[in-house]
Amino acid sequence: MSVHELPLVPNVDRDAFRHAMARLGAAVNIITTDGPAGRAGFTASAVCSVTDTPPTLLVCLNRSASVWPTFRDNGYLCVNPLAAGHEDLSTLFGGKTPMEQRFAAANWHTLASGSPLLEGATVSFDCKITQVVSVGTHDVLMCEVLALVRNDDSHGLAWFDRGYHHLLRQDAR
Ligand SMILES: NC(=O)c1ccc[n+]([C@@H]2O[C@H](COP(=O)([O-])OP(=O)(O)OC[C@H]3O[C@@H](n4cnc5c(N)ncnc54)[C@H](O)[C@@H]3O)[C@@H](O)[C@H]2O)c1
Ligand SMILES: Cc1cc2c(cc1C)N(C[C@H](O)[C@H](O)[C@H](O)COP(=O)(O)O)c1[nH]c(=O)[nH]c(=O)c1N2
Incomplete structure (x- = not known):
């Protein structure tokens, strides 16, 4: 197939982007916080590892979400x-x-x-928000991991093609 026959989308608007992003499987996480601004939690798939030194991951949070001010003001969260x-x-x-x-x-x-740790999560990362970068509609929260709790028994959950899929551990296959 030549490049001219590829199903090219030349103008990537919001819908085309989302439709394409639905093809990226991702872990599903509940992000929580508790502190002076109150308790809050939301579901997020936009989470990934940034660096292991210092151990840092990122979470993307839409600034229009009702939970946004609570996360901003508390400054700590759990993934x-x-x-x-x-x-x-x-x-x-x-x-x-x-x-x-x-x-x-x-x-x-x-x-x-x-911050609340969910019982039964595959792992929990207790974090301090060290940096916030605003990009478009979202804030990218850089989260330094202060402590973590592992759960070595459960299977994982992924969000792919707008639905949930189980991720089986190697030793369960
Ligand atoms: N990063 C996000 O903010 C994000 C991610 C996933 C789902 N969602 C929310 O869940 C709803 C259902 O999602 P869906 O996967 O069933 O269908 P969808 O068609 O709305 O989204 C498909 C994919 O596009 C991306 N996406 C969706 N909304 C986004 C946003 N506002 N900013 C950046 N990326 C975005 C995600 O990767 C999502 O899985 C969405 O409409 C959105 O409200 C938000
Ligand atoms: C599978 C899946 C994945 C995501 C979401 C939803 C779902 C179902 N949502 C949306 C987010 O959870 C929702 O807006 C929050 O619950 C905040 O809503 P309230 O405004 O607090 O009701 C979401 N929002 C966000 O800011 N970043 C993200 O990565 C995601 N990912």
């Missing part, structure tokens, strides 16, 4: 990658549900930062 079976919880934290109802649906613990 909880979801496990297989957490689909309903993901939907709850991704909608317009009141915060109390979101947190009532699961069990939580806390570490140094006070």
Whole structure:
């Protein structure tokens, strides 16, 4: 096939971008915070590793989300990658549900930062927000990992093609 026969999209508008991004599988996470500004949590797939020195990951948060001021003011958060079976919880934290109802649906613990750690998450990263970069509609939160808790038993959960998919651990196949 020559390059002229490829299904090229020359003008990448918002819909074309989203449609293409739906083809990138990603972990689904619940991002939480608690502190002087209150408790909040939301579902995020825009999370990735930045550097291991110092251990840092990033989270992209839409500034129009109701939870945005709470994260900005608390300055700490926890990244909880979801496990297989957490689909309903993901939907709850991704909608317009009141915060109390979101947190009532699961069990939580806390570490140094006070941000809620989700019981049953595949791992939890307790973080301090060290830098915020605004790009378009979103804030990119740089999050330095202060402590983490591993869960070595659960299977993972991915968001791909606008749906949930289970990621089986090697030893379960
Ligand atoms: N990064 C994000 O902010 C983000 C990511 C995934 C889903 N969502 C929210 O969940 C809804 C459902 O998502 P979907 O995957 O079923 O279908 P969709 O068609 O709305 O999105 C497809 C993909 O585009 C990207 N995307 C969606 N909204 C975005 C945004 N505002 N900024 C940057 N990237 C974005 C994500 O990778 C998403 O998986 C979205 O409409 C959005 O409100 C937001
Ligand atoms: C699978 C999936 C993945 C994401 C989201 C949703 C879903 C269902 N949402 C949207 C986000 O969860 C939603 O806007 C929040 O719940 C905030 O909503 P409130 O304004 O607080 O109700 C989301 N928002 C965001 O700012 N960054 C992200 O990476 C994602 N990713």
